[in-house]
Amino acid sequence: xxxxxxxxxxxxxxxxxxxxxxxxxxxxxxxxxxxxxxxxxxxxxxxxxxxxxxxxxxxxxxxxxxxxxxxxxxxxxxxxxxxxxxxxxxxxxxxxxxxxxxxxxxxxxxxxxxxxxxxxxxxxxxxxxxxxxxxxxxxxxxxxxxxxxxxxxxxxxxxxxxxxxxxxxxxxxxxxxxxxxxxxxxxxxxxxxxxxxxxxxxxxxxxxxxxxxxxxxxxxxxxxxxxxxxxxxxxxxxxxxxxxxxxxxxxxxxxxxxxxxxxxxxxxxxxxxxxxxxxxxxxxxxxxxxxxxxxxxxxxxxxxxxxxxxxxxxxxxxxxxxxxxxxxx
Amino acid sequence: xxxxxxxxxxxxxxxxxxxxxxxxxxxxxxxxxxxxxxxxxxxxxxxxxxxxxxxxxxxxxxxxxxxxxxxxxxxxxxxxxxxxxxxxxxxxxxxxxxxxxxxxxxxxxxxxxxxxxxxxxxxxxxxxxxxxxxxxxxxxxxxxxxxxxxxxxxxxxxxxxxxxxxxxxxxxxxxxxxxxxxxxxxxxxxxxxxxxxxxxxxxxxxxxxxxxxxxxxxxxxxxx
Numbered sequence: 001x002x003x004x005x006x007x008x009x010x011x012x013x014x015x016x017x018x019x020x021x022x023x024x025x026x027x028x029x030x031x032x033x034x035x036x037x038x039x040x041x042x043x044x045x046x047x048x049x050x051x052x053x054x055x056x057x058x059x060x061x062x063x064x065x066x067x068x069x070x071x072x073x074x075x076x077x078x079x080x081x082x083x084x085x086x087x088x089x090x091x092x093x094x095x096x097x098x099x100x101x102x103x104x105x106x107x108x109x110x111x112x113x114x115x116x117x118x119x120x121x122x123x124x125x126x127x128x129x130x131x132x133x134x135x136x137x138x139x140x141x142x143x144x145x146x147x148x149x150x151x152x153x154x155x156x157x158x159x160x161x162x163x164x165x166x167x168x169x170x171x172x173x174x175x176x177x178x179x180x181x182x183x184x185x186x187x188x189x190x191x192x193x194x195x196x197x198x199x200x201x202x203x204x205x206x207x208x209x210x211x212x213x214x215x216x217x218x219x220x221x222x223x224x225x226x227x228x229x230x231x232x233x234x235x236x237x238x239x240x241x242x243x244x245x246x247x248x249x250x251x252x253x254x255x256x257x258x259x260x261x262x263x264x265x266x267x268x269x270x271x272x273x274x275x276x277x278x279x280x281x282x283x284x285x286x287x288x289x290x291x292x293x294x295x296x297x298x299x300x301x302x303x304x305x306x307x308x309x310x311x312x313x314x315x316x317x318x319x320x321x322x323x324x325x326x327x328x329x
Numbered sequence: 330x331x332x333x334x335x336x337x338x339x340x341x342x343x344x345x346x347x348x349x350x351x352x353x354x355x356x357x358x359x360x361x362x363x364x365x366x367x368x369x370x371x372x373x374x375x376x377x378x379x380x381x382x383x384x385x386x387x388x389x390x391x392x393x394x395x396x397x398x399x400x401x402x403x404x405x406x407x408x409x410x411x412x413x414x415x416x417x418x419x420x421x422x423x424x425x426x427x428x429x430x431x432x433x434x435x436x437x438x439x440x441x442x443x444x445x446x447x448x449x450x451x452x453x454x455x456x457x458x459x460x461x462x463x464x465x466x467x468x469x470x471x472x473x474x475x476x477x478x479x480x481x482x483x484x485x486x487x488x489x490x491x492x493x494x495x496x497x498x499x500x501x502x503x504x505x506x507x508x509x510x511x512x513x514x515x516x517x518x519x520x521x522x523x524x525x526x527x528x529x530x531x532x533x534x535x536x537x538x539x540x541x542x543x544x545x546x547x548x549x550x551x552x553x
Contacts, residue, residue: 001411002411003389003390003409003411004389004390004411005389005390005410006387006388006389006410006454006456007384007387007388008386009385010384014383014384017383018384027454027457030452030454031452034413034434034451034454035434038433045390047410049386051457076446099434100449100522101500101518101519101521102434102440102500102522103434103449103522105443106453234520234522
């Protein structure tokens with residue numbers, strides 16, 4: 001780890017000013033940042049401490065019935081929040097399943113969305129891969145069992161955030177403050193594919209700070225589910241995760257659905273195919289299975305990660321059924 | 330970071346060395362890291378130029394004197410801002426009960442309480458711990474006056490090599506503060522971030538259940 005200073009700006013505009021300079025990095029919970037520093041993946045001269053410069057640490061219900069989550073809110077607070085658990089179940093569940101209790105008490109919502117990928121080529125200090133500005137991604141010809149089966153190329157990372165698929169399912173937005181002022185962006189548009197720029201996972205500009213996540217009020221009759229499959233049950237990065245929202249009536253007629261997969265693509269992967277298949281259908285196990293089939297139809301596995309396809313199908317099917325109030329074995 | 334020729338380098342790495350380097354077995358990375366000589370400590374004051382008052386505080390990169398509250402006592406230490414809470418506890422305060430294993434927040438051996446909540450001490454900068462209450466295994470109980478969880482670990486034979494034990498005890502002690510009578514699933518979730526290579530989990534779960542029972546009998550032990 002290189003040496004660095006830790007600077008606490010007086011307020012957010014000054015944080016933006018500092019972060020616009022070269023070799024600065026934002027410090028919130030610090031969990032992913034310390035990992036990157038210890039691996040010598042980043043070497044900033046200055047950490048800009050965001051704690052105490054603005055509120056950013058509350059979960060609040062807004063006038064329109066939606067919820068605002070400050071970027072500095074801890075994952076453990078998201079997991080335990082009664083409003084989120086009741087109305088945005090998939091979000092609370094995704095937070096509860098992220099990392100370990102000891103990490104959830106440190107890691108923040110902003111950090112979870114902005115953390116860098118877990119790809120072992122990217123995390124290796126001696127490998128200069130495409131994502132670090134090198135000339136190629138080593139996953140296609142290398143060890144790729146944890147890599148992307150959808151949306152890959154030229155980099156094949158999977159997005160590491162647990163929260164992101166659940167938040168995208170609920171049509172969340174992020175508020176960013178930067179040198180040019182404030183902007184609000186749908187979370188779905190915040191993440192960006194490697195074919196646009198393989199060195200980044202999102203469109204956060206230099207100097208910009210993610211300050212808040214806003215989730216609109218769920219539609220009446222909406223219910224959600226979040227499921228993940230892992231190699232190790234106590235805690236692990238998911239092999240596949242699925243967040244599903246189903247808006248249905250008493251007869252299980254689906255008025256609307258959202259299906260977003262995690263750990264399968266470089267961004268949270270929303271399946272419009274699955275959503276279209278579900279809309280207007282009566283929810284039962286065959287409708288859920290059809291949605292799962294079409295969701296994974298575009299999958300293009302690498303040499304060692306084809307196993308993710310049947311896992312993702314199973315999770316899409318189960319998550320849709322669970323969100324629709326039908327329990328499965 | 331190499332540009333060309335790096336391709337060749339990847340292929341020279343053995344599978345085992347590669348996976349180690351990627352942090353999956355970060356203890357190896359730690360050994361490599363420890364071999365890098367640290368720059369000489371320069372004790373800088375905390376008052377760098379701040380003409381327009383835009384900066385509330387500037388620390389480092391040289392060593393700065395900070396105060397941490399550890400096991401109920403205010404402790405002054407002089408460290409660079411890159412130093413973690415774990416390094417302060419072990420290298421500066423001689424509190425070796427908090428173990429260094431993976432140094433990446435993945436094993437739980439360095440679990441401490443921060444304002445009563447379990448956190449990994451290796452993934453938190455010491456300067457970020459200012460103003461918070463830190464409790465380590467040493468602050469939980471002593472051999473003469475053991476915390477109920479410590480006593481239950483002895484009774485239930487809940488350790489083998491003992492390296493994960495302080496972290497396990499801290500996780501369970503924090504759980505019992507929030508939830509005095511947890512069920513087995515809640516106990517498993519509470520120690521989900523504590524890895525034991527000896528496989529003592531069944532005895533750890535028994536110890537947690539026993540500690541919950543003994544705490545029920547007498548109100549509260551230790552100062553956690």
